[in-house]
Amino acid sequence: MTCIIIDDEPIAHHIIEDYAKELKDLTILKSFYNAVEAISFLNTNKVDFIFLDIKMPKLKGLDFIKMLTHPPAIIITSAYEEYALEGFELSVTDYLLKPFSFERFLKAYQKVAQLKTNISNTNVKVDAEDQSIFIKGDKEIHQVNLNNIIYLESYGGYVKVHLNTQKPIVVHQSLKFFETNLNTNFIRTHRSYIINKTYIKSIKGNLIKLQDNDLPIGKLYKIHINKLLEN
Known part of the structure; x- marks a missing residue:
């Protein structure tokens, strides 16, 4: 697997690099000392996950x-535990509290590896042109045109x-998978919802009206809605 490091502290880079040397199937593609520099890299390069600090200039x-x-998997590395809840609300894979041991580093890495395995064995396949998906649910394989999806709802482990x-199709998959693989018509608006922008009737306060449904806007996802309104 491949990753990048984003942290303003050189010692943090050294620790992660030393730990990574113990894992033969992990490659650090690049290290950044501020997040702005990493944005340009991610626009043209794919990585499996990011080691990311929180408090940076x-x-x-x-x-x-x-x-x-479409963020890759994220492992937060921070000395501040008070941001953990907000991090997990943004669907980070793990949160490492500095200083962390190799054993804790390894556990976080294994979470990312398991996530990648789950995606490769997924019950959902997106076609090459992003026009439809094949969903295995209800003991059948359904071909679904993306234009016919109104929204997706997190449903426990489904x-x-x-x-x-x-009627809705229930699939054994994570909302994170869909967020990463669906096209730009879809937008994450809440930790439990991804919506198809085509079906938005109105936005009022912290609610989005889609046909007969009023769905909440999570406070951590309002930035996505603000960008939508700017366009």
């Missing part, structure tokens, strides 16, 4: 995550895909 780590349209053409 120019751009804070959590604000950096909010700017990414995702409920709400459609305008048939």
Whole structure:
């Protein structure tokens, strides 16, 4: 797997690099000392995950995550435990509290590895042109046109895909997977919801009206809605 490090402290880079040397299947592609520099790199390069500090100059780590349209897996590395809840609300894979041991580093790495394995064995396949997906649910494989998806809802360890053409399909998958793989018509608006922008009827306060449904806007996702209104 491949990763990058974003941290303003040189010692943090050295520790992660030393730990990474113990893992033969992990490659650090690049190290950055501020998040702004990393944005340009991620625009043209794919990585499996990021080691990300929170308190950095120019751009804070959590604000950096909010700017990414399709973020890879994120492992937060921070000396401040009070940001853990907000981090997990942004779907980070793990939160390492500095200073952390190799054993704790390894546990976080294994979480990312398991996430990648789950995606490779997924019950959902997105076609090459991003026009449809194949969803395995209800003991059948359904081909679903992306335009027919109204919204997706986190449902425990499952995702409920709400459609305008048939009853919802429940699939054993994470909302994070869909956020990463669906096209730009879809936007994450809440820790439990991804919506198809085509179906937005109105936005009022912290609610989005989609056909007959009023869905909440999570406070950590309001930046996505603000960008939508700017366009």
